[in-house]
Amino acid sequence: MKLAVLTIFPELFVPFWEHGMIRRAVEADKISASAVNIRDFAEGRHHSTDDSPYGGGCGMVMNAPPLAAAIRAVRSGMPGARTVLLTPQGRVFTQDIARELAEKEGLIFVCGRYEGIDERICQDFADDEISIGDYVMTGGELAAMVIIDAVTRLIPGVLGGEDSAEKDSFSEGLLEHAHYTRPRIFEDEQVPEVLLSGHHRQIGKWRLESSLIRTFLKRPDLLANRVLSRTESEILRKWCLDIENILRAQSLSGADPLSGKQ
Ligand code: 9D3
Numbered sequence: 001m002k003l004a005v006l007t008i009f010p011e012l013f014v015p016f017w018e019h020g021m022i023r024r025a026v027e028a029d030k031i032s033a034s035a036v037n038i039r040d041f042a043e044g045r046h047h048s049t050d051d052s053p054y055g056g057g058c059g060m061v062m063n064a065p066p067l068a069a070a071i072r073a074v075r076s077g078m079p080g081a082r083t084v085l086l087t088p089q090g091r092v093f094t095q096d097i098a099r100e101l102a103e104k105e106g107l108i109f110v111c112g113r114y115e116g117i118d119e120r121i122c123q124d125f126a127d128d129e130i131s132i133g134d135y136v137m138t139g140g141e142l143a144a145m146v147i148i149d150a151v152t153r154l155i156p157g158v159l160g161g162e163d164s165a166e167k168d169s170f171s172e173g174l175l176e177h178a179h180y181t182r183p184r185i186f187e188d189e190q191v192p193e194v195l196l197s198g199h200h201r202q203i204g205k206w207r208l209e210s211s212l213i214r215t216f217l218k219r220p221d222l223l224a225n226r227v228l229s230r231t232e233s234e235i236l237r238k239w240c241l242d243i244e245n246i247l248r249a250q251s252l253s254g255a256d257p258l259s260g261k262q
Contacts, residue, residue, distance in 0.1 A: 001155055002081065002106035003033045004074045005144050006067070008049055008113055010035035012141050022148070025158045033148075038062075041069035050114050059115035067110065067121045074108055081106025082127045084147075085117065086140025090129035093147060097130065101147070102154035109147070111140030173226045175219060177210035209235055 005013055013035035016022060025031045039047045043065070050060040071083060082104050091097070101107060110117070110126070122129065132143045153159050180191040194206045212235055215222050228236070 001031045001102075001104065001152075002078050003031055003109070003148060003152075004078060004081075004106070005033075005035045005109045005111060005141075005148075006038050006070050006074065007035055007111040007139075007141055007144075008038050009111075009139070009141055010037045013145075016145055016148075021158065022152055025152050025155065028157065030155050030158050031152060036070055036074055038066050038070050041073065042066040053115065061115055062112060062117045062121075064118040064120050067117065068125060071108065071110065071121075071125050078106040078108060080104075081108050083108045083110065083125055084128045084130055085110045085112070085122060085126040086131075086143040086147075087112055087116070087122070087129050088131050088134075088136070090131040092134070093130050093132045093143075093150075095150070098147070098150040098154060101151045107148075107151070109140070109144040111144055113139040173222055174211040175215045175222070177207035177214070205231075208232065212236065213239075 007013070013033075017026065017033050017035075022031070022033065026033055038049050042049050042063070048063070049066050050062050053059065053061045075081060075083070082101070084101075084107060086109060110121070130143070130147065132146050137143065178192075180195060184191050184196070192206065194202050197203070208231065212223075212232060216236075
C-alpha cells in the first residue's frame, strides 16, 4: 500500500516512519510512506498556505490552490488512491473503517490546520472525511498517524503471527483478558494459578471469563451491542446465579437492605 500525507509539518512524520511497525513495513516493502509539504506547492514570495476568511472572523483558512496542486501531484503517482481529509467534521474513525481503508491500494491523507480548509477542496478533492473522535486538536497530523498505525497493522504480512488479524476476530467486540508475565510474584501479588497449570482448555475459559468481566465492568456498551456466543451467555448466566445466591443468603440472614429490616 502507498501512503502519502499532505501537511505543512512534514518533519513530524520523519520519526513516525522511522520506528516500530511502520519502519518494518516499509523495509519489507509492504507499504511506502511519504510526507509532502503543502508549502512546496504554494506560489508567491512567502509560499503562504493560509489566509483570512471571506466574510470576516478570526483565524485563518487553508488556501485551495496549494492544496489542489499538492493533491494532483501526489495523485499522479498513486492511481486509484483514496484522498482522505482529516477533519473534525468527518465520520468518526473505527476498526471497521480501518479494515475498509486497509483494502485500498493507496491512501492520501490531507491534514488541515488553523480553522479549516477552503470548502472547495472538501467538495472537489476529498473522497472521504474522517475525524478520530470528539475532541479538539490543532490539526490533522496526529489523526493521520493514528489512522496509519491502525490501518498498517491490518495489512497482510505486516505483523508477526502472534498478534495477527486472526486473533482480532476471535474475541472481536470484547476487551482483552488480563495479561501476566514473569515474575510469578510481584509485590505480594500472585499470577492466577490456572495460567501456570498448562491446562489449555481451562486457560482458554479463564481468558474468556476475564474478557467478559472486564468488558462488563469497563465497557458495558460493547456487550449490549454484541451477539453473545453460547459459552459467553453461559458464563454470564452463571454470574447471575452466583449473585442471586449471594443476595438470597443476605435475605435469609435478615441483612437484605430491600426488606426494610436490619
Ligand atoms: C477552533 C476551531 N474549531 C471550532 C471548535 C474548529 C476546529 C477546526 C480545526 C477544530 C479543530 C481543528 C483541527 N483539528 C483537526 O484538523 C482534526 C481533528 C480534531 O480536531 N479532532 C478529531 N479528529 C480530527 S481529524 C482532524
